[in-house]
Amino acid sequence: MSEVVVIGAGLGGLMAACELAGAGLPVRLISQGEGSLSLSNGTVDLLGYAPDLVWDPLSRINQIAPPHPYQVIGSDNVRRAVAALTSHLPDGYLVGQASQNQLVPTALGAWRPTALLPASLAPPQPKDQSRWLIVGFDRVKDFYPKLVAANLSRTKIPGGGRVTAIPVRIDLPDNPGLPGGDVSAMTVARAFDQPDFAAAVGRQLAQAAGQAEADAIGVPAVLGTAGHDAWRQVSQAAGRPVFEIGLVPPSPPGFRLNQLLLARARQLGVRLATGARVTGFQANQGRIVQLTTDAAGHGQTYEPTAVVYFPGGFESGAIAMDSTYNLAETLFDLPLAGLAPVSQLISPSYSPNQTIFQVGVQTDKAMRPLTDGGEPVYTNLYAGGGLLAGAIRWTEQSGEGIVLGSAMAAVRGLLDGIGQDLEPKLAAAHGRRTQLSSSHPGQTPNWTDGAP
Amino acid sequence: MNLSPTLAGHALARASLDACVKCGICETRCPVMAATPLFPGPKFVGPQAERFRQGLSVDRSLDYCSGCGTCTLVCPQGVKIAELNAQARAVMKAHHMPLRDRLLGRTVLMGKVMSPVAPLANAVLRLGPVRALADSVVGVARQAPLPVASVQSLGRWLAQRGRSRANGTEVSGPDDQTGCEPDAVGRESGAAKRGQVVFFHGCAGAYFEVETSIKAIEVLEYLGFEVLVPAQGCCGLAQQSNGLFKAASKSVLKLSRALRSAGPDLTIVSASGSCTGMLKHEARQIMGVDDPELADVSYRVRDIMEFLAELDAQGELPHSFQPVDATVPYHAPCQLKGQAMGLPALEVLSLIPGLTVTESGQACCGMAGTYGLKKEKYAIAQKVGAPVFEVFRQAGASLGLCDTETCRWQLRQGTAMRIEHPVALVHQAYGLGTCLATD
Numbered sequence A: 001m002s003e004v005v006v007i008g009a010g011l012g013g014l015m016a017a018c019e020l021a022g023a024g025l026p027v028r029l030i031s032q033g034e035g036s037l038s039l040s041n042g043t044v045d046l047l048g049y050a051p052d053l054v055w056d057p058l059s060r061i062n063q064i065a066p067p068h069p070y071q072v073i074g075s076d077n078v079r080r081a082v083a084a085l086t087s088h089l090p091d092g093y094l095v096g097q098a099s100q101n102q103l104v105p106t107a108l109g110a111w112r113p114t115a116l117l118p119a120s121l122a123p124p125q126p127k128d129q130s131r132w133l134i135v136g137f138d139r140v141k142d143f144y145p146k147l148v149a150a151n152l153s154r155t156k157i158p159g160g161g162r163v164t165a166i167p168v169r170i171d172l173p174d175n176p177g178l179p180g181g182d183v184s185a186m187t188v189a190r191a192f193d194q195p196d197f198a199a200a201v202g203r204q205l206a207q208a209a210g211q212a213e214a215d216a217i218g219v220p221a222v223l224g225t226a227g228h229d230a231w232r233q234v235s236q237a238a239g240r241p242v243f244e245i246g247l248v249p250p251s252p253p254g255f256r257l258n259q260l261l262l263a264r265a266r267q268l269g270v271r272l273a274t275g276a277r278v279t280g281f282q283a284n285q286g287r288i289v290q291l292t293t294d295a296a297g298h299g300q301t302y303e304p305t306a307v308v309y310f311p312g313g314f315e316s317g318a319i320a321m322d323s324t325y326n327l328a329e330t331l332f333d334l335p336l337a338g339l340a341p342v343s344q345l346i347s348p349s350y351s352p353n354q355t356i357f358q359v360g361v362q363t364d365k366a367m368r369p370l371t372d373g374g375e376p377v378y379t380n381l382y383a384g385g386g387l388l389a390g391a392i393r394w395t396e397q398s399g400e401g402i403v404l405g406s407a408m409a410a411v412r413g414l415l416d417g418i419g420q421d422l423e424p425k426l427a428a429a430h431g432r433r434t435q436l437s438s439s440h441p442g443q444t445p446n447w448t449d450g451a452p
Numbered sequence B: 001m002n003l004s005p006t007l008a009g010h011a012l013a014r015a016s017l018d019a020c021v022k023c024g025i026c027e028t029r030c031p032v033m034a035a036t037p038l039f040p041g042p043k044f045v046g047p048q049a050e051r052f053r054q055g056l057s058v059d060r061s062l063d064y065c066s067g068c069g070t071c072t073l074v075c076p077q078g079v080k081i082a083e084l085n086a087q088a089r090a091v092m093k094a095h096h097m098p099l100r101d102r103l104l105g106r107t108v109l110m111g112k113v114m115s116p117v118a119p120l121a122n123a124v125l126r127l128g129p130v131r132a133l134a135d136s137v138v139g140v141a142r143q144a145p146l147p148v149a150s151v152q153s154l155g156r157w158l159a160q161r162g163r164s165r166a167n168g169t170e171v172s173g174p175d176d177q178t179g180c181e182p183d184a185v186g187r188e189s190g191a192a193k194r195g196q197v198v199f200f201h202g203c204a205g206a207y208f209e210v211e212t213s214i215k216a217i218e219v220l221e222y223l224g225f226e227v228l229v230p231a232q233g234c235c236g237l238a239q240q241s242n243g244l245f246k247a248a249s250k251s252v253l254k255l256s257r258a259l260r261s262a263g264p265d266l267t268i269v270s271a272s273g274s275c276t277g278m279l280k281h282e283a284r285q286i287m288g289v290d291d292p293e294l295a296d297v298s299y300r301v302r303d304i305m306e307f308l309a310e311l312d313a314q315g316e317l318p319h320s321f322q323p324v325d326a327t328v329p330y331h332a333p334c335q336l337k338g339q340a341m342g343l344p345a346l347e348v349l350s351l352i353p354g355l356t357v358t359e360s361g362q363a364c365c366g367m368a369g370t371y372g373l374k375k376e377k378y379a380i381a382q383k384v385g386a387p388v389f390e391v392f393r394q395a396g397a398s399l400g401l402c403d404t405e406t407c408r409w410q411l412r413q414g415t416a417m418r419i420e421h422p423v424a425l426v427h428q429a430y431g432l433g434t435c436l437a438t439d
């Protein structure tokens, strides 16, 4: 059987590629660059606000007001997708549940809802009078322990009461990889990849927490670039629960997740072509039969059985506006929904709620983009993720849910479409927790993971 | 030199810098930034510093960029970061180009001088005092891996083979100490059932890594192609990466003419992954050479593994591979990945029964052309390469694979393993005489 081509290496493309390869299909993953995973904090947001705070995302997904991508995706696909994602990651890597949101602190000391999250980012259940030490590290930018602690301490927690957050700054131990001056979160995280360094910081934390009589410790999310080894080492030496608080992009927890999914895709035999933008295609009788990239020299052509298109949205150039305010999907020229005069799409006020972000592609239940007449544009083209119309993902905190759910719906639609009953195989693949041979020392953690 | 923004390649790269959204993804992947605090990283020296350059040189830290191109590959916004860096480096070094960097650019000269006197040249290069002198006077790190010249150049092998074919005797193939008996039929066929291809050997393929060239030619002939090897010079890659754009442009244009002289429209195949990259990408995108002959060659050239993968996609690659029961580590060089064609070696090798290939998954081995040879960069290059060395050692094999020459030198030194081009395993699996992996 000839290959399925997945376009885009964000969370959506990676998930779809892993699922299809897990079902036994030959898969090629083409991406111009990396997706937005390493810009995120690795949390799995399904639905945070609708528009009020949501506690039970899974059951709220089917009730959301139209038009919204969740209407075609449905909660069942989101539930399956979360289970699939978990199965592609080390045991215990993600904690939490699709059916219940929890609150986590941000780098501004606000509480925000999310459904699942990397274990290292999960604080203990906040209780009235919990004493949390909020630690800043010298040289780690964009994290102000006093600000975080003050905001946390003054915000009521669910069930009443407030945590008592105590700010402190500590100097990191000298390390040749950690110069003075302007360093990025990733540079600090690399120092934590060294077990001695991680343990030394853990001991500093133990001392500071002892003095403050704190029962948990929040630190900026710089505990290593690979898996949760560094977090475990720090926690062990600190002798109390340690949790990371997400930083501005690029964020080490998002980077770790990206690494894990890339390694998983490699392990499943996905053929990666990175740095190539798909710039052209040919269709025949309503099917995409050829794709062309801008690879150096002569470009590359591929003849896929089916195409899974997860190119992101405006942020990645998949939807663009020209100088006459015309909006277009840039590769297949897919019909866009949500169009309106520009004055209605872009508000002059500085607000994240710009209607323009609702513009996107509409699909059927199999995630095939539709013409204005409601027919699939191409019968073997499946699309989702940031490309979909109808949601401002960062406002409602639904980004990962829409991406994952649409990837699952596209995979199932595709398997149906090529007339192969591969779903049992897919289910079996999820059950089979293969051990990842460590082909990336220093980057891929031990494939079984758990809380310290 | 003053690179004016009107220079084709520079204008293109510069035009991309406004697309930078400062996401920092390039920084998370730059292998040099991860290895040394001396380098402020791709976002900083690329799109950010470029705003201030106006064709002038504004920062020296730029020189630590190895030119591996990883940043450009991972940037989601299409910013030509590595290309901008290379162009700015050429400006920076225009007036004080170190003698060492000029010498390292002269690959053909090195090969021509060393090859006829290979045993002697190799012995001299092994001498401590000679390397110490090179280190302090020229700036080539004394521990850096230098090539071992082959006693027999590719030109001599081809000539000798031509002569013996004329009088009916076949010369032996690559000089394999472990040599398996060749059992494939048709290797001497000469009856080209599939037409002609042009072989581009590159400097290293002519003088240092001659065995790889021979094996590639034998695989092509086994598949039924007539292989033409026109007289050809250097592609100028080492000059380009050392900022000698003028000399490099001259080299690449001369080479384009030479390769085209073999015949119009013929596919050009090469086993030199980085020189192929120069023809496809660097000469045009970095130096901005806008020339119809280069454009034509750039369109026609294929990496050998890419060529085999293309044949396979068309159902034209015989799967008559003998099993190779081994697990072999593989590193895809940065200059190969820069061609954005994926990893064709993995695809082709996956067809060989019994063979398991583990990919390093790392961006760069640290060598990045000639970067790792330089005294002030040597330690950084070793640190960049360390994770690749580690994957190779952990594989528990005696053989490793990598598509480009200088990277093989780096990996040989870093792992003490035998490191070959992936085509060598194809040669073995087709029963053409190589016997590398047997464990």
Ligand SMILES: Cc1cc2nc3c(=O)[nH]c(=O)nc-3n(C[C@H](O)[C@H](O)[C@H](O)COP(=O)(O)OP(=O)(O)OC[C@H]3O[C@@H](n4cnc5c(N)ncnc54)[C@H](O)[C@@H]3O)c2cc1C
Binding pocket: A007, A008, A009, A010, A011, A012, A013, A030, A031, A032, A033, A034, A035, A036, A037, A039, A040, A045, A276, A277, A278, A279, A310, A311, A312, A313, A315, A316, A317, A318, A331, A384, A385, A386, A387, A393, A394, A396, A397, A398, A399, A400, A403, B076
């Ligand atoms: C800065 C930022 C902050 C966000 N914050 C939140 C948040 O707090 N909560 C939340 O729920 N959501 C948030 N979101 C939204 C959410 O992260 C995204 O919706 C989601 O990650 C999109 O994933 P994706 O796989 O669809 O696309 P992306 O991650 O954007 O990946 C797109 C991929 O496609 C590739 N590509 C595009 N076109 C081509 C082409 N023609 N050829 C080849 N490759 C191509 C790109 O290179 C890239 O690899 C945020 C998004 C951004 C950008």
Ligand code: SF4
Binding pocket: B019, B020, B021, B022, B023, B024, B025, B026, B027, B042, B043, B046, B047, B074, B075, B076, B077, B078, B079, B081
């Ligand atoms: S990856 Fe691209 S867009 Fe992001 S900071 Fe680097 S150059 Fe800018």
Ligand code: SF4
Binding pocket: B029, B030, B031, B032, B033, B041, B042, B064, B065, B066, B067, B068, B069, B070, B071, B072, B081, B082, B085
């Ligand atoms: S070319 Fe390589 S070394 Fe240079 S900035 Fe880019 S990633 Fe870093």
